[in-house]
Every structure is written in C-alpha cells, then in structure tokens.
Amino acid sequence: MTTLAGKTVLLTGASRGLGVYIARALAIEKATVVCVSRSKAGLDITCDEITALGGKSISIPFDIKNVRKLSTLKKLIHQLVGPVDILINNAGIEVCQFFPDYSLDEIQSVLEINLLSPIELSRLFLPSMLEQRSGHIVNIASLGGKKGVAYSSIYSASKAGLIMWSDAMRQELVGTGVEISVICPGYISQVGLAAKNGLTVPHLAGISTPTYVANAVIRAIKQNKAEIIVNKELITEFFTRLLFAIGQLYSPFIDVIYRWIDIPRLNRMRVEKQQRMDDSTIKPVVGKRG
Numbered sequence: 342m343t344t345l346a347g348k349t350v351l352l353t354g355a356s357r358g359l360g361v362y363i364a365r366a367l368a369i370e371k372a373t374v375v376c377v378s379r380s381k382a383g384l385d386i387t388c389d390e391i392t393a394l395g396g397k398s399i400s401i402p403f404d405i406k407n408v409r410k411l412s413t414l415k416k417l418i419h420q421l422v423g424p425v426d427i428l429i430n431n432a433g434i435e436v437c438q439f440f441p442d443y444s445l446d447e448i449q450s451v452l453e454i455n456l457l458s459p460i461e462l463s464r465l466f467l468p469s470m471l472e473q474r475s476g477h478i479v480n481i482a483s484l485g486g487k488k489g490v491a492y493s494s495i496y497s498a499s500k501a502g503l504i505m506w507s508d509a510m511r512q513e514l515v516g517t518g519v520e521i522s523v524i525c526p527g528y529i530s531q532v533g534l535a536a537k538n539g540l541t542v543p544h545l546a547g548i549s550t551p552t553y554v555a556n557a558v559i560r561a562i563k564q565n566k567a568e569i570i571v572n573k574e575l576i577t578e579f580f581t582r583l584l585f586a587i588g589q590l591y592s593p594f595i596d597v598i599y600r601w602i603d604i605p606r607l608n609r610m611r612v613e614k615q616q617r618m619d620d621s622t623i624k625p626v627v628g629k630r631g
C-alpha cells in the first residue's frame with residue numbers, strides 16, 4: 342500500500358501513549374482514523390488533535406479485553422465508516438512481577454489484551470480486506486518478544502506470540518493483496534515505561550522517541566515491511582538484530598549482555614516500586630508498557 346490517503350484505519354490504544362503519536366502520523370497521511378480504547382476523554386483529545394491536523398476521525402470507547410464482544414465493535418465500525426483498510430493493533434499492557442506472584446487474572450489480562458485481541462480483531466476484519474484484495478495489519482510488539490525479559494515474563498510471552506503469529510500470517514497472506522507487519526520497539530521515551538515509572542533506562546538498552554516509532558508504523562505500511570526493530574540508528578538496529586540472531590544459537594550469552602546492560606535489575610526495581618505503591622494503598626498503575 343503506497344499511500345494512506347483516504348484509507349480507513351482502526352487504531353487500538355489511541356487514548357494515550359504511543360497511540361496518540363501514531364494517530365497524528367495517520368492524520369498527516371490523510372487517513373480516516375477510528376480511535377479505540379476505554380477512555381472516552383483520552384480518545385476525544387486524540388480526535389481533536391487529528392482534526393487540528395486536518396484529518397478525519399471517530400472515537401469508539403471499547404474494552405478490547407472483552408474478546409468475545411469484538412464482533413460487536415466490528416459491526417459498529419462497519420455501520421459508521423464501512424470496511425477497514427488498515428488495522429493497527431497497538432493497545433497493550435504490561436504487568437511486571439516475580440512470576441509466582443502473578444495472579445491468574447493478571448496473566449489472563451496481559452494475554453487477552455496483547456495477544457488474543459489482536460488475533461481476534463484480525464480474524465474479524467480480514468475477510469473484507471481479502472474481498473477488496475487490499476489491506477494491511479500492523480501489530481505493535483516489543484523487543485521483549487524477541488528476547489525474554491526477567492520480571493516481565495508474561496508480557497514477553499504475549500509479544501513473542503504476536504511476533505510469531507504475524508510471521509505465520511505473512512506467509513499465509515502471500516498473493517492475497519493483504520499485508521502484515523510487526524513493529525518491535527525497545528524502550529520508548531516520553532510515554533510508557535521511562536516516563537511513567539520515572540526510572541532511568543540504561544543507555545545501552547536503547548531508547549526511541551514515540552515519533553520515531555509512529556514513523557516506523559507508516560514506513561511498515563507504505564513499504565510493506567515484515568518486521569521493524571525500532572532503533573534510533575540503522576547501525577544499532579543492525580547490532581540488535583545480530584544480537585538476537587546470536588541469541589537463537591546460544592541464549593545464555595545474551596542473558597549475560599542483558600545483565601551487563603542492567604535490564605533485569607531495572608525490571609526488579611519496577612516490581613519493587615509497584616509493591617511500595619500497593620503497600621501505601623495508592624491505587625496501583627497496572628504497568629502499561631511503557
């Protein structure tokens with residue numbers, strides 16, 4: 342798909358964080374954006390920004406954790422704007438925890454929002470894309486899905502599943518006119534982890550701006566990229582890929598590098614910070630990644 346002008350895009354997680362930056366980038370491309378997430382107030386602000394940029398949008402507050410009700414969302418979108426040309430599965434949450442401390446509810450929420458819902462939304466919107474012989478699905482995964490991250494094992498599992506499902510689908514969709522991309526950001530500045538937790542991310546872990554990630558989404562659609570590892574510079578992107586390739590051969594080597602970069606300690610600090618918040622009865626922020 343070489344242009345997004347006039348295309349209808351369903352964007353989940355549009356109320357805050359990275360989704361806002363993706364929405365702005367879509368508005369600049371003159372796409373019509375269907376903004377979905379739970380917070381109506383957040384969605385309205387995003388839609389106002391899209392209007393200010395000369396774009397078109399509608400907001401639909403919806404909890405995508407209700408996977409069985411996503412067919413209702415699909416019907417509503419069809420009634421309001423007709424078929425969707427591009428689906429961007431961006432909504433996601435992260436709960437950092439020492440594995441035995443996870444509740445089943447937390448495990449289910451992460452898997453439902455990060456993995457099951459993108460798969461179900463794709464299942465629902467794919468038939469009309471196939472009929473039109475045109476369409477694009479973008480899944481926002483994470484580097485946490487390329488290499489497991491300590492104290493974030495469920496998030497890693499959900500994102501690894503998303504990456505592998507996208508990989509299988511890309512092969513299944515060859516020749517149909519419908520394309521699929523997966524975006525794997527590392528840590529993102531301004532929104533998400535670094536911004537929300539106020540923890541200093543180790544420099545070597547690599548931090549990208551949300552604008553950079555949003556531009557990667559547009560690039561993935563226009564250039565039909567299978568997978569983009571988001572990193573500020575091509576050279577660091579190359580080395581990240583090389584690192585993961587070595588990890589496929591011998592993962593303990595990358596464990597050592599992760600410990601050297603200090604990633605497990607950073608996540609342990611996130612768990613401890615969350616526990617301190619719980620103890621002081623401040624309403625816990627379920628660590629949306631960020």
Ligand SMILES: NC(=O)c1ccc[n+]([C@@H]2O[C@H](COP(=O)([O-])OP(=O)(O)OC[C@H]3O[C@@H](n4cnc5c(N)ncnc54)[C@H](OP(=O)(O)O)[C@@H]3O)[C@@H](O)[C@H]2O)c1
Nearest residue numbers: 354356357358359378379380405432433529533629630631
């Ligand atoms: N920030 C990072 O460092 C980073 C790094 C790698 C990957 N990512 C990925 O990037 C994506 C966006 O993350 P972010 O940093 O922008 O997180 P964020 O600031 O926490 O935003 C998450 C978005 O998802 C929506 N959402 C969460 N639960 C939902 C639900 N049950 N139903 C509908 N919408 C829901 C939220 O809206 P409501 O609360 O209004 O529902 C919000 O719009 C995620 O998939 C994340 O895994 C982020």
